[in-house]
Amino acid sequence: MGQTQLKVINQSKPITSIIILTHNQIEYTKLCIESIRKYTEKDTYEIIIIDNNSTDGTKDWLQEQDDLQLILNDYNAGFPAGCNQGIEIANGDNILLLNNDTIVTENWLTNLRTALTSSNDIGAVGPITNSASYYQTIPTSYKSIADMHNFASSLNVSNPAKWECRLKLIGFCMLIKREVIDKIGLLDERFTPGNYEDDDYSFRIVQEGYKLLLCKDTFIHHFGGASFKHVSNEYINLMTNNAKKFIQKWGFNSTYSSMIRFEIINLIDSPQLEPIRVLEVGCACGATLLEIKNQYPNAELYGIELNASEANIAGKFANVEAEDVEMKLSYPESFFDYMIFADVLQHLHNPWQVVENVKKYLKPNGKLLISLPNVMHYSVLRELLDGKWTYRDAGILDRRHLRFFTRQEMLKMLEDAGYTKIEIGATNLPVNEIDAKLISDLAALTDYARFEEETKAYQYLFRVHNLQEYNRIEQLLKSINEFHSIEAIDELADLIVSNDSLFTHTRNEIFNYPDCQNLFNMIAISMYNKKLYDYVLPLLQDSLSVNEQDDDTLYNIGYVLYQSGEFEIARSYLKKIRDKDEHVMSMIGTTHP
Template identity: 30%
Template structure:
């Protein structure tokens, strides 16, 4: 257990020093959450590393569950559980009024279940659980995200762009007090907007506006889904791919063994991220590009997320690219 005392002056140092077998690291001043995690990463010696903030309460079987998840696929970069207080569709609601009741409910809930593992475009790591060497390969957290916000988005993008998957372990619940680490900075330093701009300057992408799935489209797929083993999806202008990935994950959870995703975008900035989650990725500019890229190919599903009205004014209809029983969702 590595305990990072991030410049505390409230007795934390004496408390950390009193814990048998722990490895405390004392910093003379607060260097921010992500830099504090990097200090812990540099001190780590185990095969795996779990980065845990001071506002989390761990629960029964959290560690075996996360190990089972990450060991299921050598292509996984990092996994993270759900919590009572978290964004990014990672919230798990359990009935409890006290922390004692929470632990009882969590023990009953935390049963390893691969059907609750979901590949994601990004994760909000209430715990970032990774191979230690893999986290070092990525370079840890980017110190530019001093306040913490959007550092999780950034590290998610870097894992994916290095060829690794991100998996939400929805079979595991831990308790999160919420915004203890970053709440003061949000009030005093406008840290959310400052960090959001740092992320945009780095990637040219707004992680909130362009990195979240459109759940209306995902729910539309769920409502009319009929079981099948093989599915082909054409995703058009779905930003970095959060929506088609959520659809693909749903289909696999429903038993589809072969889900083939083709992504087309008329914005080149999205291509690098689309390639991390798609079987094929193409850029198009004109209707002629579109016809040449797809030829006579047909799909079970066409997902169209942004610019559909402009598209149908300039391009031929999309029905020709649908199989007879196919669905167009826009």
């Protein structure tokens, strides 16, 4: 076996070396190369073709072209090794790995290069498309190549706001800086003939400290899997074997450990630009945290992950600790706006204790975002009825699960932990006719009104509010309002100075009481007696906004200002008091120049 290198084009150093592998499928190759010629700026690229022993006329057609550099193998070297052959002879300072079953579009390479060179820490970039894995696909409706180009033309306008950081890029079109390849080396040929080499390369780039960008301002067409469509069984076996190879190399499953939990991210209800502090328990490689950063650019990211390899990847962009959430955590109390438990609680020995313990790490009105599989799902019930209680490596009956929950038990766990505001949603799978009949038949055997609804829920989603302090504030305000309890006033004062948001919340709540002016004054006096002077005047100003002629409020403001040496300002309030006693007159007199 060997290779023949032909037609090395002598030219000045191009910006980009485009490397394409071919193995038959000549029509795809023609469309791809013709689109490059049409939609790529001349003299900014070179095309390197590695043919893996095509037998359909591809080699003859390639040799007729005068603008290609060719390597003609007399054997099928596979994708990783073939790409490496092309990289080794490439002249460009950027390397583009491009499948031959793609059609590139207007501005495609210019946009990708703009993103790649926008920062020194960008290692590789990729486009969106109509057919690819790992969230690079967008909905399309075009029916022809011409329609596709019109569709792409409207999208392909360079826009940094449409660049997103990702953990992985799919290798159908990946533009990589030469300096990155020089640091991390060539593609790993253990993944020959192909699949998972792009996962591996993505993680190696991130591990080196570079970022990967998905450029949603660049669309190209991808026919998708053209070289494997005629060997589907071989393709499945190849995917399975290479997935095992990846796990052996990295110590984690690429698919599961890089999932983006959009259903969890959608539960975040903060304004987009608000600074939020987020902890994900069991963050794996941090794909969900990274997407949170895309959507909430001012977010601080934290993670807990026991797998050292995964934690190393996530640690490149988040503060990741190898902690046991069932033990005391090292974070300050009242620290997080959100704590994420995405399919985690069912793996714990005592999830009931965990959801109670973590309250202390949530800010007042912080939230737990939780997903849990529903053991009452119809698929589980069917297996039970068929006598097939089978533990698997994934799904509701995952062999790693220690606990199993229905909706009622999930809610009970949260309510017993002291949470009073629990929002709940669900994700459902399609139900076929056979399963629909099973659900209906079983529903007829029970009086439980929610049976059909709950058996269709595959997974429950919870947004759980940490309202302990807020509930206590409400109780204290009622006690102060009804009984003028000095103890309640003192406790409230101590509580609301612990957090600015509690103070703001309390001030807003007081306005809801008919005797709010009196409440403001009583709490302000308590603050003054405790020497918490920064809180006194805001409360009194709130009181004055209710009735600016209230003598008690005017006196209190005047007295506080008088005691702090602000005599002239104090005088302006004291003079407004209608019924002035000797003490008031004395303070007014003292303030005369």
